[in-house]
Amino acid sequence: MTSPGPSAAAGSQAVSSAPASLAAGRPAADGHAIELRGVTKRFPTRDGRDYTAARDMTLTVGRGEFVSVVGPTGCGKSTSLSMISGLAAASDGDVLVEGRPVTGIPDGLGYMFQQDAVLPWRSVLDNVAAGPRYRGAGKKEAREKAKEWVAKVGLAGFERYYPHQLSGGMRKRVALAQTLINEPSILLMDEPFSALDVQTREHMQDLLLDLWSGTGAAVVFVTHDLTEAIALADTVVVMTAAPATTKNVIPVDLERPRRVEEIRLEESFLAVYREVWNSLRQEVEITRARGAGNVA
Amino acid sequence: MSPDVRTPVAAAPPGAVAEADAPARRRPRGVRAPKITATRVLLIVLWLGSWELSASTFLDPFYYSKPSAIGGRIVDWFTSGTAFGSIWEQMAVTLEEAVAGFVIGSLAGVVLGVLLGRGRFLAEVCAPFIKAANAIPRIVLASLFVIWFGLGMQSKVATAVVLVFFAVFFNAFQGAREVDKTLIDNARILGAGPRQILTTIVLPSATSWILASLHVAFGFALIGAIVGEYTGADKGLGLLINHAQGTFDSAGIYAGMIIITVMALLAEWLLTLLERRLLAWRPPSIATEARI
Numbered sequence: 001m002t003s004p005g006p007s008a009a010a011g012s013q014a015v016s017s018a019p020a021s022l023a024a025g026r027p028a029a030d031g032h033a034i035e036l037r038g039v040t041k042r043f044p045t046r047d048g049r050d051y052t053a054a055r056d057m058t059l060t061v062g063r064g065e066f067v068s069v070v071g072p073t074g075c076g077k078s079t080s081l082s083m084i085s086g087l088a089a090a091s092d093g094d095v096l097v098e099g100r101p102v103t104g105i106p107d108g109l110g111y112m113f114q115q116d117a118v119l120p121w122r123s124v125l126d127n128v129a130a131g132p133r134y135r136g137a138g139k140k141e142a143r144e145k146a147k148e149w150v151a152k153v154g155l156a157g158f159e160r161y162y163p164h165q166l167s168g169g170m171r172k173r174v175a176l177a178q179t180l181i182n183e184p185s186i187l188l189m190d191e192p193f194s195a196l197d198v199q200t201r202e203h204m205q206d207l208l209l210d211l212w213s214g215t216g217a218a219v220v221f222v223t224h225d226l227t228e229a230i231a232l233a234d235t236v237v238v239m240t241a242a243p244a245t246t247k248n249v250i251p252v253d254l255e256r257p258r259r260v261e262e263i264r265l266e267e268s269f270l271a272v273y274r275e276v277w278n279s280l281r282q283e284v285e286i287t288r289a290r291g292a293g294n295v296a
Numbered sequence: 297m298s299p300d301v302r303t304p305v306a307a308a309p310p311g312a313v314a315e316a317d318a319p320a321r322r323r324p325r326g327v328r329a330p331k332i333t334a335t336r337v338l339l340i341v342l343w344l345g346s347w348e349l350s351a352s353t354f355l356d357p358f359y360y361s362k363p364s365a366i367g368g369r370i371v372d373w374f375t376s377g378t379a380f381g382s383i384w385e386q387m388a389v390t391l392e393e394a395v396a397g398f399v400i401g402s403l404a405g406v407v408l409g410v411l412l413g414r415g416r417f418l419a420e421v422c423a424p425f426i427k428a429a430n431a432i433p434r435i436v437l438a439s440l441f442v443i444w445f446g447l448g449m450q451s452k453v454a455t456a457v458v459l460v461f462f463a464v465f466f467n468a469f470q471g472a473r474e475v476d477k478t479l480i481d482n483a484r485i486l487g488a489g490p491r492q493i494l495t496t497i498v499l500p501s502a503t504s505w506i507l508a509s510l511h512v513a514f515g516f517a518l519i520g521a522i523v524g525e526y527t528g529a530d531k532g533l534g535l536l537i538n539h540a541q542g543t544f545d546s547a548g549i550y551a552g553m554i555i556i557t558v559m560a561l562l563a564e565w566l567l568t569l570l571e572r573r574l575l576a577w578r579p580p581s582i583a584t585e586a587r588i
Contacts, residue, residue, distance in 0.1 A: 117482035134487035164579040
């Protein structure tokens, strides 16, 4: 549960690199919303040896930056999110959020999980109201706020439905509202739309961009889908095959606001796509070869 | 919606109000339903008829009794009372013991089950003791409780409690242990503290497990009360059955059994209502309709 190493050094760095505009009014920090430095994560396995999910991982996310993380299956992308969220501790290296080492769940952090995390025994409204209620808001106040958010994600009229009465896409909208109602300044998303069909997914991507724009939240979006990664992000980070390390950081210079279904046909989009895919292909092949080795 | 709508979202978190297309449990009640009922009635008539017939011809009704004699005994109990006073009083005593045992036993079972289900260390420490306690033939404790607590109500309640406790405990334990970790992680991220996780995630999540065990548990509570009375009492249905046995009155034993069965079925019905209220959020397909 420790992050050994130069956690004290984080403070000393703080003064130098922070862009003035962003740092104004913030506590002294180094200008990054999220920073992973040489982070390693090992899990003990059944046979007694450690499995290294991430090795010497480096990742920097600026404030208000949308970063997509892509990498081959099972490379430890999700692990990086759980370390940033404080749900899991790094075995080695530094995990910093807003310049502070992560020891518990950082303030202002939202996390949308890959699996369904809505509470099946609560109505849509009460699911969305959960965050404010947990944070001490009164029932009425929380419900009112939740009602706004239910409308923002396009579920007005469904407030009293239970999750099992909704489609997969609608449940994702509930989860999105549930996460965003806390107005996170750091938003972690772990393949949130992977279970949806293509049309629904594009709707959700547009919805996410709409709701995110102007919030200034830093987003880390883990996905397998390169189109999704590029269409959403300011920066795409390519991970190597497991154990994950950062392989490439590719900027996406496409204008906002974007509409996902349009942007993916543009020449500049395709150029980025090619670059990301060239970087990723090798890693995917390594992973496949390993998979074949395991099967044989 | 169809007139078959049974549960108006009663289980919705407080404040939510039922509306027309709110979730409702529907019993798949097709054209087959009357046929099923008719067949059931036919089976009962066949069974009772053949019993009555054989007891009137070649079976000795002294040992096996017969439906008409049992019916007569029940009518007799309800009109002119039993050897120990009004039948209603006997029923009330047994019911009171069973309900007290049920409430105490299930509360203890839920509390301890959830506690151990969430606390790995405690669970590890207690596991062998609980296994051992569960292996004790607990029904025998009824004799011990009569010595400890006397012939009054307490000894019966105690017997019911030990029977109920384990039935509920294991389910609550399992239910608390099987809580989806993603739900807990999500709640933590949303800002829930340990107590909020317990009350808003763990308990609701374990509720279907716990409710399932309550059906069995009330049966156990009745058994505990009856066996307790059977072992030594001055009132109750168990005493009636014991007395009937002492006087070779097989019709009396059957009559006692039937009254207890009816009480158990009524309790079962009430529990099912409670379950529907509490679990209205569940999709109808996994509802508990097909329970036997």
